[in-house]
Amino acid sequence: MSNTLYVNGKWVSPVEGQTCDVISPADGHLVATVAEATAPDVELAIKAARTAFDSGEFTSWSFEKRSDLVSKIADLMERDLKILAKLESDDTGKRLIEAEYDIADVIACFRHFAEIGKKEHDRVVNVGIEHIDSRVVQEPVGVCTLIGPWNYPLLQVSWKVAPALVAGCTFIVKPAELTPSTAIHLFKLIDEAGVPAGVANLILGKGSSIGDLLTADPRIDLVSFTGSLGIGQRIMSLASKTIKKVALELGGKNPNIIFADADLDAAIDNAVTAGFLHSGQVCSAGTRLVVEKSIHQKVVSEIALRAKEIKVGGPDSTEAETGPLISANHLNKVQEYVDKAVAEGAKLLVGGKKLTEGDFAKGNFFPPTVLDGCNTKMSCVQDESFGPVITVETFETEAEAIAIANDTIYGLSGAVWTKDDAKAKRVSRALRHGTVWVNDYGPYKPQAEWGGFKASGIGRELGEHGLSEFLESKHIWTNNMPAKSGWFAER
Numbered sequence: 001m002s003n004t005l006y007v008n009g010k011w012v013s014p015v016e017g018q019t020c021d022v023i024s025p026a027d028g029h030l031v032a033t034v035a036e037a038t039a040p041d042v043e044l045a046i047k048a049a050r051t052a053f054d055s056g057e058f059t060s061w062s063f064e065k066r067s068d069l070v071s072k073i074a075d076l077m078e079r080d081l082k083i084l085a086k087l088e089s090d091d092t093g094k095r096l097i098e099a100e101y102d103i104a105d106v107i108a109c110f111r112h113f114a115e116i117g118k119k120e121h122d123r124v125v126n127v128g129i130e131h132i133d134s135r136v137v138q139e140p141v142g143v144c145t146l147i148g149p150w151n152y153p154l155l156q157v158s159w160k161v162a163p164a165l166v167a168g169c170t171f172i173v174k175p176a177e178l179t180p181s182t183a184i185h186l187f188k189l190i191d192e193a194g195v196p197a198g199v200a201n202l203i204l205g206k207g208s209s210i211g212d213l214l215t216a217d218p219r220i221d222l223v224s225f226t227g228s229l230g231i232g233q234r235i236m237s238l239a240s241k242t243i244k245k246v247a248l249e250l251g252g253k254n255p256n257i258i259f260a261d262a263d264l265d266a267a268i269d270n271a272v273t274a275g276f277l278h279s280g281q282v283c284s285a286g287t288r289l290v291v292e293k294s295i296h297q298k299v300v301s302e303i304a305l306r307a308k309e310i311k312v313g314g315p316d317s318t319e320a321e322t323g324p325l326i327s328a329n330h331l332n333k334v335q336e337y338v339d340k341a342v343a344e345g346a347k348l349l350v351g352g353k354k355l356t357e358g359d360f361a362k363g364n365f366f367p368p369t370v371l372d373g374c375n376t377k378m379s380c381v382q383d384e385s386f387g388p389v390i391t392v393e394t395f396e397t398e399a400e401a402i403a404i405a406n407d408t409i410y411g412l413s414g415a416v417w418t419k420d421d422a423k424a425k426r427v428s429r430a431l432r433h434g435t436v437w438v439n440d441y442g443p444y445k446p447q448a449e450w451g452g453f454k455a456s457g458i459g460r461e462l463g464e465h466g467l468s469e470f471l472e473s474k475h476i477w478t479n480n481m482p483a484k485s486g487w488f489a490e491r
């Protein structure tokens with residue numbers, strides 16, 4: 001279908017008529033053909049979003065009214081949960097059940113922002129002068145470009161769309177070109193819910209061709225981006241020209257520290273999930289196992305055993321526990337990453353070679369892989385693979401564990417496993433990462449902020465801060481008894 005761009009409240013075909021095929025990462029079949037936008041489409045979308053914002057209509061709605069709109073979209077998503085999950089599963093190759101969890105999380109995100117949108121947003125400042133009314137009010141930041149990745153396509157976009165709507169912003173969404181289908185369906189629901197024309201616009205296409213147009217344009221006030229470090233750096237540098245606001249959710253290289261006094265059954269089981277869930281295509285994947293030397297052998301041999309038993313397959317497989325990598329290009333990158341690690345001296349315990357036999361040849365499959373004998377100087381420890389690869393490092397002291405875990409340019413998430421509460425507290429506070437799990441790995445809730453220290457990003461999504469990203473604070477000082485200032489002499 002070519003009319004899959006949504007601009008100024010209408011479904012339209014791209015001006016230059018280009019289309020793009022969505023290919024299943026599991027078996028290479030054609031999932032969909034969608035519009036591919038070029039510069040004229042971007043121009044129309046920016047114009048629509050800017051005009052809608054400047055008209056002041058949506059901005060003048062109360063927070064309450066906009067929150068109701070977001071609740072309505074959540075209701076519609078609940079109605080269409082199965083449809084959305086199937087679209088997500090087809091595009092990403094992940095199992096339907098995983099996609100259903102993702103869509104449930106999307107709905108929870110919309111509900112969260114609808115709820116906090118209804119809180120009081122104005123703050124009265126007590127300046128101690130009776131006739132002065134001093135208050136800080138919250139206003140929408142303006143026109144936003146919202147760009148998402150392919151690993152959790154609708155979820156990552158929803159972390160931006162829901163707060164942008166509650167805040168009263170207008171925006172252009174650009175999902176990853178590999179996985180556009182759920183964004184298209186979301187916009188059908190946005191249309192059905194009655195979002196005013198021009199407020200929400202959908203542009204599909206390659207970041208490499210239209211990304212700069214969507215991020216550098218002076219009519220855009222904020223770019224909220226989730227994706228790789230390199231593109232985040234480019235967006236930040238382009239934004240500097242007009243001091244545009246940026247919110248960046250970038251990569252991670254997340255340490256999972258296991259002390260000898262941990263509940264090892266739970267720690268080992270969670271380490272397997274942390275590294276191999278969604279074949280490691282998770283920004284917070286626990287791919288750096290940092291384990292106390294005295295238990296290294298036991299922990300690593302059990303993880304390797306478990307890794308070997310994980311069943312890989314496409315969404316139609318009844319046995320599969322994890323799915324394919326998103327593209328052949330990405331598969332090759334993961335292979336290169338592992339080959340380089342081995343060349344640098346890492347010991348390959350399990351996995352390590354892309355799967356090419358039988359049905360695997362049709363898709364992009366890589367087996368769960370464990371690399372032992374790693375250290376912080378190796379590129380496999382420093383670089384994000386975004387694949388099912390766990391590297392193993394060892395430590396002897398608590399200080400060493402902390403130093404290893406913080407020896408990364410990233411700072412998205414990490415975990416610490418120990419039965420010693422005081423140690424857990426010390427280590428969790430010492431880690432320079434935006435989320436730290438103690439005796440757990442992976443859970444997040446829309447009520448709590450998500451985001452990275454250091455090169456993992458700028459700003460926070462979710463929580464209350466996730467709404468603040470889309471708001472500007474304005475201080476309004478009203479003098480109810482106007483008088484001369486008396487500063488300069490009157491002549």
Ligand code: NAD
Nearest residue numbers: 148149150175176207208211212227228231249250251283
């Ligand atoms: P990517 O940077 O290649 O692409 C992300 C998006 O940016 C896509 O929509 C793409 O089309 C677009 N894009 C590409 N070039 C652009 C440009 N010049 N200007 C503007 N947009 C452009 O990332 P990806 O491969 O889709 O996603 C994987 C990365 O995302 C990983 O590094 C992962 O850690 C990160 N990620 C982070 C989080 C988080 O919460 N921190 C969540 C999910 C993914």
